[in-house]
Amino acid sequence: ELKVEQNPLFLSMQEGKNYTIYCNYSTTSDRLYWYRQDPGKSLESLFVLLSNGAVKQEGRLMASLDTKARLSTLHITAAVHDLSATYFCAVDLRPGNQFYFGTGTSLTVIP
Amino acid sequence: EAGVVQSPRYKIIEKKQPVAFWCNPISGHNTLYWYRQNLGQGPELLIRYENEEAVDDSQLPKDRFSAERLKGVDSTLKIQPAELGDSAVYLCASRQSGVYNEQFFGPGTRLTVL
Numbered sequence: 001e002l003k004v005e006q007n008p009l010f011l012s013m014q015e016g017k018n019y020t021i022y023c024n025y026s027t028t029s030d031r032l033y034w035y036r037q038d039p040g041k042s043l044e045s046l047f048v049l050l051s052n053g054a055v056k057q058e059g060r061l062m063a064s065l066d067t068k069a070r071l072s073t074l075h076i077t078a079a080v081h082d083l084s085a086t087y088f089c090a091v092d093l094r095p096g097n098q099f100y101f102g103t104g105t106s107l108t109v110i111p
Numbered sequence: 112e113a114g115v116v117q118s119p120r121y122k123i124i125e126k127k128q129p130v131a132f133w134c135n136p137i138s139g140h141n142t143l144y145w146y147r148q149n150l151g152q153g154p155e156l157l158i159r160y161e162n163e164e165a166v167d168d169s170q171l172p173k174d175r176f177s178a179e180r181l182k183g184v185d186s187t188l189k190i191q192p193a194e195l196g197d198s199a200v201y202l203c204a205s206r207q208s209g210v211y212n213e214q215f216f217g218p219g220t221r222l223t224v225l
Contacts, residue, residue: 004153033213042202043154043216050211088153092212098167099144099214101153 002027004091006102014110016078021105023072023089031092032072033099034063036085043088047074079109113137115217117203123223129191132220136184136205143180144214145188146202154202160186193224 003026013019023032031050035043047056049065049072056063060083062075072089086106090099116135124130136143141162146154157176159167162183171178175194180186190197200221204214 031212035216040221042218045213045215048211048213090153090214098156098159099154101155104151104153 002029002091002093002100004089004100004102006087006089006105008105009103010106010108012108012110013076013079015080018078019076021074021076021087021107023074023102025070025072025089025091025100025102027070027091027093028067029070029091029093030065030067031094032065033090033092034072034074035088035090037088037104038085046087074105076107081109081111083107084109115203115205115215117201117217117220119220120218121221121223123225124193125225126195127192129189130193130222131190132188132201132203132222134186134188134203134217136186136203137207137215140205140207140215141183142206142208143186144204144206145178145186146204148200148202148219150199157188157201190222193222195224198222198224 005024007022034046037043047063052067054065060077065072086104088104089102118133143160145157148154158171158178160180178188200219202219203217206214
């Protein structure tokens with residue numbers, strides 16, 4: 001059974017600081033997705049990573065994928081309060097495009 | 112473009128009662144998923160449809176849960192009878208086959224079983 005682990009589970013950081021969220025998974029996959037979830041809301045797609053070495057950036061967030069290490073990272077640069085949310089990675093097992101979600105990282109950015 | 116629509120948004124029922132959730136996926140999306148998300152956890156797949164066909168229902172508790180996707184568009188997920196442990200958010204997602212294979216999620220139905 002595929003296991004997807006994120007760390008840290010909880011992250012409290014000050015505005016302006018940098019930090020990285022890690023997503024490790026236990027089987028071969030070359031597709032990984034990052035989602036954001038605000039309290040009481042649904043999941044919003046952030047990044048789609050489709051190959052080894054893929055790097056995507058949007059604003060203060062940058063995601064990367066290393067399929068050989070089975071590792072994806074979500075890097076936060078100069079955090080702002082609006083980034084407070086829970087972030088999930090999801091590994092895509094083909095065929096069937098079944099997503100296995102990580103445990104989530106609850107991020108709180110303190111002014 | 113309209114997103115994935117789900118209703119109701121909230122449902123409170125007593126245990127042993129039946130409940131049903133409805134999902135309308137994004138137009139043109141052939142694949143539809145139902146997930147359950149427990150508090151503080153990531154979503155877990157219950158069932159996946161390719162058009163009308165349920166192609167992966169291995170995680171669906173079939174003794175009490177059922178689902179259908181008539182005409183390959185809207186879908187309904189039913190629980191009968193509900194148990195206390197069924198309290199969760201039920202998410203519907205849809206996907207269109209392509210390069211990205213991205214799943215788009217609806218707002219979810221928050222079920223509370225008393």
